[in-house]
Amino acid sequence: MITHFFILSSRGDKIIARNYRYDIFDEVEDLFFRNVRNESTSNFGKPIFNQQGINFFHVRKSGLYIVCTSRENVSPITIFELLERACILIRDFTGQLSEDSIRKNFVLVYELLDELFDWGKVQTTQTNILTYCVYNEPIETVDVPTTNGLLNIAFTDPKTVKSTATCLPITKKNDQIFVDVLERVNCEMNSNGELLRSEIIGSLVVKSYLMGTPLIRIALNQDLAIGVENSTYSAIRVDAINFNEIINRDEFEHGRQLSFYPQDGELTLLSYRVTNNFNVVMPFRITPSVTKTGDYKIEAAIRVRSDFPNSTSATGVFIRIPVPKNTVSCGISVGNDKDSQQTYEYKEKDKVVVWGLKKFQGATEQLIRLKINISEPCKIDERKLIGPVTMKFEIPMHNMSGLQLRYLKIGSDSLNDDKKPKQKRWVRYVTQAGSYSGRVAM
Structure with a gap:
């Protein structure tokens, strides 16, 4: 049994909110967002946590927080399955799960939630049953490419959808x-x-x-x-x-x-x-090389090789390279600095280098070089101060x-x-x- 169901944007804006039992105060959305986004709290990044006697459950989808709350000792697996089903239902009835789609179809989403829950209890999560209970017509929306952070590369989620056909509501x-x-x-x-x-x-x-x-x-x-x-x-x-x-x-x-x-x-x-x-064979092979060039200087070369056919290309490739915590400055160079298909950024606050490639063709190799200046002499193996290197990508077909x-x-x-x-x-x-x-x- 749940008390609240709400959806927040990545900025914490309230998009959808329903209070089914009124046994929790109304400012619960702000309490959730402060805890889940503030790195200084013990609940930072946790999918489930308890705060002020309230159990919070949430999943992240398409940059949105989909959240349930309850004061009772409910099964976490059941709640997370419910949240996943709610995401699928919203996507089925509106065409896609996005902030723009939910805002344009908020009347339909509220109608869907009213059929999904009764006094906080789940009635049904079957699409074919809810089709006969929801009468509002969906307003179709079109995905707009978004820019990820300061990396000047536009990515659309998902990259493999070449038309809006799969984003149609089930009524079409x-x-x-x-x-x-x-x-x-x-x-x-x-x-x-x-x-x-x-x-x-x-x-x-x-x-x-x-x-x-x-x-x-x-x-x-x-x-x-x-x-x-x-x-x-x-x-x-x-x-x-x-x-x-x-x-x-x-x-x-x-x-x-x-x-x-x-x-x-x-x-x-x-x-x-x-x-x-x-x-x-894994799609990418990562081979790093780290050299100590002085007491306060470290050089690193990260080589990434794509081991899939040349006729295929990966999209939305992001490579994260953590650097030493005492890094003062970090110089970066890639194979071709003028290549508009890739860009890079050193995030001083997080002590990490983010390398983005809009397109990574198969059977090719990319290289990034780092020149790191640290504030204290390096007394241990310099390789232990860097990494591990992590990747995000999508390869269609x-x-x-x-x-x-x-x-x-x-x-x-x-x-x-x-x-x-x-x-x-x-x-x-x-x-x-x-x-x-x-x-x-x-």
């Missing part, structure tokens, strides 16, 4: 279906660029705008193996798969086929995990695990059936960075 039926294979890669490398550990977290997500509810069949790799004991060297191996309850497991076991009737809104058919598969769709069939159609109009099918593969880091010290 246009007889097409989107299937996304989304993978988030976590890895850690040593100072030589060798892999220490790796993990791929993937999901197969469907969003349907089809007329009616025809049977959909999606076939995956025939050699897909689940678990190490069932795999061969050439097989596509995943350690574990979690299926949506609408999937027939027996049919998948026999033919690696997923059959289901689409629901309104976004649907995750399955999620999977691949851990420490050293046959998988690239797949790490090798999971592929063999076909996507709708209704009774076949590959040779050309007598009736075909529904539009869109399949995308996206790889994103999770916790992606490279050590500088051994």
